Amino acid sequence: MSKKPLRDLGYGVYAVTSVIGSRHVGCIANSAMQITSKPATIALSMNHDNFTNGAISESGIFAISILPETVDSGIIGTFGFQSSRDIDKFENIAFSEKEGVRVLNAAVSFLVCRVVDKMETSTHTVFLGEVIDSDELSEGEPMSYAYYHNVVKGKSPKNAPTYIEEEKTSDKWVCSICGYVYNGETPFEELSDSYTCPVCSVPKKLFEKR
C-alpha cells in the first residue's frame, strides 16, 4: 500500500478549543472538514488520549480557530505538542470568548460547533458538530497542512490521525518536542544558544542528535 495518496489529501491547520468545568483547553487538529451545508456541519477526528477529547465529549461544544500561514510557531508548539493535562495553554495567548468557548485572536476566522453526534474508532472519536457561530477575524492566508509540512517544515505527533512514521535518520539534530529536523547551513553546534525551534519555539538545548 502506498502512503502517498494519504499525504495527497488536503487539510488545514486549526486550533480546536473546548471547555471542561471552568478550564479552557484545546489542541491543534488538521482533521476537520465540512460535511453538510444545511445545516452547516463539521466532522472532527480527535484522539482518545488528547485531553481535548474528554472536554468536547463532556461539554458538547468546540470551536475551530483557523490559523494563518504566519501564525506564531509557539502556538503550534503549545497547542500541538503539549497537553492541557499539564499546562494552561491560554497563558500568554490572546483570545475572545464565543458561546462560552475561547477563540484565538491569531486566527483568520473561527467556527463554533455544538456536537450533534459522534462515532468511535479504535484510536479517535469523530465528532459531528453543527455550526452555531462563525466569523472572520483578520485578513491572511489560512495555513494548509501542506504548507505546514513543506514550508514551515512542521511535523505531526503520533496523536494526529495523519501521523506517518518517519524513516530513521542518522546524525541529524532533531527537536525533541515537535520532531523538526534541523537542516540549516550552519553546523548545529555552532548556532547561538538563543536559537529556537522554528516550529515549536523551544530552546536549542531541547534538540537531540539522532
Ligand SMILES: Cc1cc2nc3c(=O)[nH]c(=O)nc-3n(C[C@H](O)[C@H](O)[C@H](O)COP(=O)(O)O)c2cc1C
Ligand atoms: C499539525 C498537527 C495536526 C494535528 N492534528 C490532530 C488531529 O487532527 N487530531 C488529533 O486528535 N490530534 C491532532 N494533533 C495532535 C494534538 O494537537 C496533540 O496530541 C496535543 O498535544 C493534544 O493536546 P491535549 O492533550 O491538550 O488535548 C495534531 C498536532 C499537530 C502539530
